[in-house]
Amino acid sequence: MIRIIALFALALGAGALGLAAGDAACAQSMSGATSRNATGAFAQARRPRPRIRVAPAYPYRLFSTTYPVPYKYEYPGPGAVRQCTSWLAPENRATGPVIVPQMRCWWDR
Numbered sequence: 001m002i003r004i005i006a007l008f009a010l011a012l013g014a015g016a017l018g019l020a021a022g023d024a025a026c027a028q029s030m031s032g033a034t035s036r037n038a039t040g041a042f043a044q045a046r047r048p049r050p051r052i053r054v055a056p057a058y059p060y061r062l063f064s065t066t067y068p069v070p071y072k073y074e075y076p077g078p079g080a081v082r083q084c085t086s087w088l089a090p091e092n093r094a095t096g097p098v099i100v101p102q103m104r105c106w107w108d109r
Contacts, residue, residue, distance in 0.1 A: 076107035083108045 076082070084105040090097050 080107045081109055082106075 076098050083107055084103055086101060086103040089102045091100050092098075
């Protein structure tokens with residue numbers, strides 16, 4: 001109970017000091033209003049801080065995992081299209097040369 005009363009008294013005292021300091025600051029600003037220079041106006045006008053947008057590395061994963069994934073990015077991701085190219089290539093086998101189909105594929109956005 002004593003602590004609550006002490007905190008209440010401390011808060012009232014801080015409020016009273018704040019009001020007294022506000023009056024002194026107002027008086028100082030009134031006396032210094034005539035001696036204001038051009039650099040003071042620029043010091044008052046500050047630009048807002050730039051906002052940095054943070055996006056998750058996996059924007060399409062809606063769940064969290066407790067273990068890290070073994071790769072940096074998940075492929076192919078949304079909107080990816082698989083592109084493939086194919087050709088016929090000769091291979092030398094024990095029975096002789098044979099033409100076999102070959103294919104390479106990649107993900108394209």
